[in-house]
Amino acid sequence: MIVCHCARIKSSDIQAAVAWMRAADPTALITPGKVYRALGKRPDCGGCVALFVDVLRADQNTGVPPVLRGLRKPADRRRTR
Ligand code: FES
Known part of the structure; x- marks a missing residue:
């Protein structure tokens, strides 16, 4: 499925990029911007964006x-007065 026409x-590109990023750094926080950069592309x-985030989620x-x-x-929910 095409996610980003521009x-x-x-979606398979996104999944492959996420798998690669996770394998390279298990502690990485994966964001749409990082996925674009990993794919060598720019929005x-x-x-x-909404569909891109849905695929990531x-x-x-x-x-x-x-x-x-x-x-x-x-x-801390206590308030001091
Ligand atoms: S469809 Fe335009 S930036 Fe993805």
Whole structure:
């Protein structure tokens, strides 16, 4: 399926790039911009962003790596007056 008509990127290209990026760096946070760069392409009109993100979200390799989960401290909900 063609995802980005401007850069001629198919969903299989995105999945291959994500797999390559994850294999190269298991802790990498994968973003659409990084996928474009990995494919050596640039977005033009931006009309594909929603579909591009949907394809990324559907890929199991784009989740936050386990070593990076839970790094944020929980917000302190108590207020001091
Ligand atoms: S369709 Fe992807 S940038 Fe235009």
